[in-house]
Amino acid sequence: MGDRGDGEPRAARTIRRVTIYLDHAATTPLRREVLGAMLPFLTDVFGNPSSAHAVGRRARAALDEAHEKVAHELNAQAREIVFTSGGTEASNLAIKGAAWAGKAQGNHVITSAIEHHATLHTVSHLEKFGFEVSVVPVDRYGRVDPDQIASAMNDRTILVSLMLANNEVGTVQPVREVIERVRHQRGVLVHVDAVQAAPYVGIDVRALDVDLLSLSAHKFEGPKGIGALFIRHGTTLLPQQQGGSQERYRRAGTENVAGAVGLAVAYELSCREREGVVPRVAALRDRLRDAVLVVPGVELTGHPRDRLPGHLSVIARESDGASVSFALDLEGIACSTGSACTTGSAEPSHVLTAMGYPAEEALGAVRMTLGRTTTEEEVDRVAQVVPEVLVRMRVGAAAVAADPLGQQVPS
């Protein structure tokens, strides 16, 4: 892709320096108001919430308030919220905690083929310890069939873990229907990984009738290094981190007070503004989608309607998604091939593979994810550049095919 010296005017190149960030599914910028809410706990209010003195009690009060805020937005109780170091820890605690606590009752866990690795690698880990795992397939759009989840149930089933929306293709799962189908069996816990869905899908844990639900702050303009797990009152988990009695004995370790406050404020803002943000982001995404899908050989991945509003995921046939992303990066547009957690891997996405895409097609994946702060101007620029790049990179790919000895390698 060393084609920046293409005679383009200098002014245009300067514009490129202002990055257009279209990778909000990987992480989001920390919102200024959220940083403002965190700063007191990075300066004056520095106490350990477990300390009995006034310095500690101020920190404790803020931590309690953070629990209450998150609980309020989820229609939960404050004691049902446990802060973790992120979505990965939340899902690990939910899945391993529930599996080990349920061991006397059964050893069977159900999940789907398009879950995040924080789920899939966790259930694989459990398999080493004698747990049985059923990985339910998905359709072409990345959706599980509630009937297939129900069919996978047996009398040893203790846990069903599903994501609310997929991080790569944005498909929203019929989680409510799945829960209705599994609720008849006593003692089966349901964990929902809401990490990617949280900024866009309103969550009422009572209406959803879920037992465990994971959140990650940095997906909704909160800080990195903090997540939360909703644990329905009365649900027993085996804690995964031993030590002090923090978080009601469910998660040991001095609490990240600033992080918890940041998560709570970010989630509160996200929930309050969701009604206005979702249609605006979806409209921008649709405009970008329409501009991208006119390129020959480019097709949308994921469900056409039941998808997160900011998600535009495509496959560009006869293209290499990594090269496309790199070319866009040179144009000042930050997007990805899929999950940031697997970047650098030459393997095709497990999500696209599970959706039925052959490996050579899955390697053409490009994911653009818009956020609350994405502007019309940014989308206009991207809508102009992306089709150009997609066409150019496809030509590049064709050139490689025409020159198998690699004498004229475009990258």
Added chain:
Amino acid sequence: MGDRGDGEPRAARTIRRVTIYLDHAATTPLRREVLGAMLPFLTDVFGNPSSAHAVGRRARAALDEAHEKVAHELNAQAREIVFTSGGTEASNLAIKGAAWAGKAQGNHVITSAIEHHATLHTVSHLEKFGFEVSVVPVDRYGRVDPDQIASAMNDRTILVSLMLANNEVGTVQPVREVIERVRHQRGVLVHVDAVQAAPYVGIDVRALDVDLLSLSAHKFEGPKGIGALFIRHGTTLLPQQQGGSQERYRRAGTENVAGAVGLAVAYELSCREREGVVPRVAALRDRLRDAVLVVPGVELTGHPRDRLPGHLSVIARESDGASVSFALDLEGIACSTGSACTTGSAEPSHVLTAMGYPAEEALGAVRMTLGRTTTEEEVDRVAQVVPEVLVRMRVGAAAVAADPLGQQVPS
């Protein structure tokens, strides 16, 4: 303790409002320079370090530099450092990771009776899974005897976990001598919990010849919610958190970039300034110690010389440590009875109990821990107030004893 209306002039009461913080063992204020180093990663440089684009690469570069800084200070390699969510997670990963990885070779773990609960509760957790644990006793000063560690070894031993200095009484352990005694046995890993010692004891992991070593940023003026584990190259651990491939597959989850940068800068500053800080803090602590120990019935706990420079831990006979701390809190002096992680517990400290103090004496524990920012003026004020309070609270305790029906309860 409702005795604030004691006719003291209003001006003196106003002075009390400026809290003197003597609980640096529980947590420390975030250093201003450290917050400054973190802020870019809470604002502009918000990328996910796993993202391949320029936004992600800037975050990755900072994360890499944080690994390098910590490694440099420990005389380690950058790849030997794994960032965790704190000291508790670091010790959990070290102990459980090493125990499970060593299961084929043996199932025996050795630790001491005065470890932090992040160690003691973790080894108890392992016992549920078939591991055997030897908890070696300590002497009156809280020191383990290297011979006793050596005697506890058997051919199933796979791990020895010891703290470098105790968090309650400040006693520094003869860790080097212990390691020399256990190194003859092939395959035995040594984990050192350096969480409390880190700001004051220089650590060279090669000279110490340790395999695993835990740090926590908020103990050395870094942020809460971030820790680090040194893992000697070639040491195999079973990861305790599954998901993405972060931290070279040893700790999944999007990295807390700002936290990692904060830890690295805080540790670097702490190491650079240690030579000047230690004697100054020790001199202040000694001055305070001399003022406190003249009170009848008050005795120092922990080792008289081999102790952390900021640690002043005492037992006040016929007193209740919690009531003394509360009275000092009303005087604007923040200190504790012991570990913040067990505050609120009516149980006597497991550390003091292990050191041979009977429960009724252990309940008279008061811990004052100075820090880098503690001033002479603060120590002068505390040196005046603490003896007064200790005498008064002892009288209060005597009054309760004289009035067993509780008609005249002083608190």
